[in-house]
Each structure stands twice: as C-alpha cells, then as structure tokens.
Amino acid sequence: MSTLVVLCHPVPESFVAAVAAQVVETLDDAGGEPQLLDLYADGFSPTDADTVTVAAHQEALSAAGALVLVYPTWWSGLPAMLTGWLEHVVAGGSTPRPGRPETTAASRELLANLRYVAAVTSHGSSKFVNVVQGEAGMHFLRRSLHPLCPAHCRLRWLAFYDSDRSSMADRQAFLARVDRRLRSLV
Amino acid sequence: MRVVLVLADEPDIDDGGLRRAVEAALATADHDVDLIDLHEGDFNAAMTTAGRRAYHSGQPLVEPDVADFGPRVSAAEALIFVYRAGWTGMPPRLKGFVDRTFVPGVGFHLVDGKLHRGLVGVRRLVAIVIHDRSRSEVFRSRDHGRRILLRTMRLIVNPRCRRRYVTLYDTRSERVAAARRRFAAKLDRVLVGL
Numbered sequence: 001m002s003t004l005v006v007l008c009h010p011v012p013e014s015f016v017a018a019v020a021a022q023v024v025e026t027l028d029d030a031g032g033e034p035q036l037l038d039l040y041a042d043g044f045s046p047t048d049a050d051t052v053t054v055a056a057h058q059e060a061l062s063a064a065g066a067l068v069l070v071y072p073t074w075w076s077g078l079p080a081m082l083t084g085w086l087e088h089v090v091a092g093g094s095t096p097r098p099g100r101p102e103t104t105a106a107s108r109e110l111l112a113n114l115r116y117v118a119a120v121t122s123h124g125s126s127k128f129v130n131v132v133q134g135e136a137g138m139h140f141l142r143r144s145l146h147p148l149c150p151a152h153c154r155l156r157w158l159a160f161y162d163s164d165r166s167s168m169a170d171r172q173a174f175l176a177r178v179d180r181r182l183r184s185l186v
Numbered sequence: 187m188r189v190v191l192v193l194a195d196e197p198d199i200d201d202g203g204l205r206r207a208v209e210a211a212l213a214t215a216d217h218d219v220d221l222i223d224l225h226e227g228d229f230n231a232a233m234t235t236a237g238r239r240a241y242h243s244g245q246p247l248v249e250p251d252v253a254d255f256g257p258r259v260s261a262a263e264a265l266i267f268v269y270r271a272g273w274t275g276m277p278p279r280l281k282g283f284v285d286r287t288f289v290p291g292v293g294f295h296l297v298d299g300k301l302h303r304g305l306v307g308v309r310r311l312v313a314i315v316i317h318d319r320s321r322s323e324v325f326r327s328r329d330h331g332r333r334i335l336l337r338t339m340r341l342i343v344n345p346r347c348r349r350r351y352v353t354l355y356d357t358r359s360e361r362v363a364a365a366r367r368r369f370a371a372k373l374d375r376v377l378v379g380l
Contacts, residue, residue, distance in 0.1 A: 080282035
C-alpha cells in the first residue's frame with residue numbers, strides 16, 4: 001500500500017523539508033511506497049484551489065494506505081496552506097459534523113484505506129510553551145481528522161520542540177527518531 | 187480605543203450582515219477603527235518563500251501585501267477578528283494573516299531563543315465567530331481558531347489584556363432565531379464596551 005506524504009513548507013532548504021526527505025527515504029527503504037505531495041512546489045492555493053487539482057489530490061488520498069503530514073507548527077496550529085488543503089481536499093469545501101453522518105460520509109470514504117496518520121512537525125518553542133498555548137494543531141488532528149479515519153487507523157504524533165534553540169545534534173537525533181518511529185509503523 | 191478590525195468572513199454571505207453589525211457597533215461607541223479586509227486586494231494566505239527566508243532577518247515583512255500590516259497592528263489597542271469557522275476552525279485566510287503578520291519584530295522579539303511580547307499595547311482581544319457546528323461539536327473539536335486567537339496570542343499581547351469570544355453556533359438549526367438575537371446583543375455589548 002502506498003503512503004501519501006504531504007509536505008507543507010515554503011523554503012526548500014528548511015529543516016522541515018529535510019525531515020520530509022528523511023520520511024520519504026525511510027518509507028522507500030521500509031516498503032511504504034511513499035508518494036510526495038509538496039504543496040508549495042505544486043503551487044497549491046489554500047483559498048482558491050481549482051477543482052482539477054483538488055480532484056487529483058483526492059484520488060491520491062483515497063488510493064493511499066497511510067498519510068504522513070510534514071509541516072511546521074506556527075502559532076500553535078497548522079499553517080494556512082495545510083488548513084486550506086485539509087478544507088478543500090479532505091473536507092471537500094464543507095464542514096464535516098460528527099453528529100451528522102451525511103456530512104462526514106464523503107470524507108470518511110476518502111480516508112477509508114488509511115492504516116495510520118502520522119504528523120511530523122517542528123515547533124519553535126518548547127513543549128511547555130505549547131501546552132500553555134493550547135496545542136491547537138495537535139488537537140485538530142486528534143479531535144477532527146482522526147475520528148473521520150477508520151476505527152483501526154492509528155494516529156502518531158512526531159514532534160520536534162524548541163527548534164529556535166536546537167543544535168545540529170538535536171536535529172540529527174530527531175531525523176533518527178523519525179526514521180525509527182516510521183519503520184515501526186510501516 | 188484604537189481598534190484594528192480584521193475581517194475574514196466572505197463578504198457576500200448574508201449580504202455582509204455580520205460586517206455591518208460589527209461596524210455599526212464600533213461606530214456607535216466612537217472607536218477609531220482601522221479596517222483590514224482580507225478579501226480585498228491580493229492578499230495571499232500562504233506564507234511565501236521570500237517571507238519565510240526573511241523571517242529571522244530583522245525585516246521580515248518583505249512582501250507588498252503584508253508590508254503595512256506590521257505598523258498597523260503595532261498601533262492597535264484592541265484586535266478584533268471576524269470570521270465564519272469551517273472544519274479547521276478558522277479560515278485559511280485568517281490563519282495566513284496570523285502566520286504572516288505576527289512575525290519577529292511585530293508580534294514578538296526573539297532574544298537568545300527567548301520570546302518577548304511584541305504587542306504590549308494591545309489590551310483587548312475579541313473574536314466574533316459564526317460556527318456551522320453546534321456548541322458541543324465545537325467544544326469537542328477543541329476549537330482550533332479560538333485556541334490560536336485567544337490563547338496563543340495571549341503570550342504576545344499586554345499581560346492584562348481582556349479577551350472576549352462572541353459566537354453564534356449551529357446556524358442551520360431551526361432554533362437559531364433566539365440565538366441570533368442573543369448573539370447580536372452580546373456583539374453590541376462587547377464592542378461598545380471595549
């Protein structure tokens with residue numbers, strides 16, 4: 001089963017892009033058949049996504065057996081680009097409501113083949129500061145995205161904290177952790 | 187009070203009724219309003235490559251569509267956000283505004299990796315939000331938008347800043363008429379009494 005890796009970072013030489021490269025390398029090696037979707041390189045528009053692009057991304061998502069989101073956490077939440085992608089592609093432009101099955105059916109169908117969802121993300125500040133800030137992004141994935149996935153689908157949170165004060169050794173250790181954790185999932 | 191009003195709701199829904207109500211309430215109280223309409227002009231919601239490269243350079247607002255946002259929000263005493271919440275809590279346009287405007291030098295200052303408040307002049311944070319979902323659904327989703335605007339932002343504004351969340355839930359339900367009246371009344375009360 002293939003894995004859809006969604007990368008959301010504007011700078012190709014950033015640490016987050018290096019993490020995505022590590023994700024792809026690990027999945028390739030472990031037999032996860034990664035398929036990289038670089039939202040910035042593809043010129044995806046979070047506000048006015050065209051229907052052809054959305055349909056292509058939806059097709060890739062429904063064919064995938066796993067979803068890995070690689071992004072920076074900004075202001076404790078997901079970047080605008082990624083929220084736009086989730087609203088257009090996963091939610092199809094509407095609002096899935098847990099209490100109303102008819103509003104979630106389309107999204108559930110798209111996510112029906114997922115065995116796991118992994119979020120690989122960097123935070124400028126520490127875990128403590130993020131807890132004070134409310135960890136909006138993590139809660140969104142746990143409370144809004146994950147419940148639409150099949151019952152057996154797992155959610156993995158792979159976070160790099162305190163990147164503003166990190167050393168090269170910290171960053172390399174995180175790449176090694178990503179490699180180890182993803183191998184255990186595939 | 188010097189108010190920066192950030193409008194992120196679609197201008198054509200409800201014939202702009204929400205915007206008019208907000209602007210009318212602010213006008214009654216004689217606030218000095220600086221309007222930022224994210225649907226006007228060519229505002230790009232996604233953080234740009236050039237903007238991110240310049241993020242830690244000391245001059246991060248390099249793109250013309252956000253260049254004047256920095257001085258405008260720095261001069262504010264109250265920040266008011268108006269939007270309709272979708273699945274991800276706040277619309278991408280508004281998250282883009284937050285990502286691209288509250289950069290180092292405007293929203294905060296990083297000194298040796300430590301965060302210092304950048305908007306100490308801001309003493310009121312108000313979010314005026316219309317949700318499609320019911321109150322309990324929004325509560326269970328942990329409200330991405332509310333957490334970012336009223337909780338994360340608390341670390342960069344004045345420590346004694348007051349926060350208000352004015353909401354209308356479940357706009358599709360039949361019982362919404364009474365809720366709409368309460369919403370309109372609270373909106374007036376909060377904005378007039380800033």
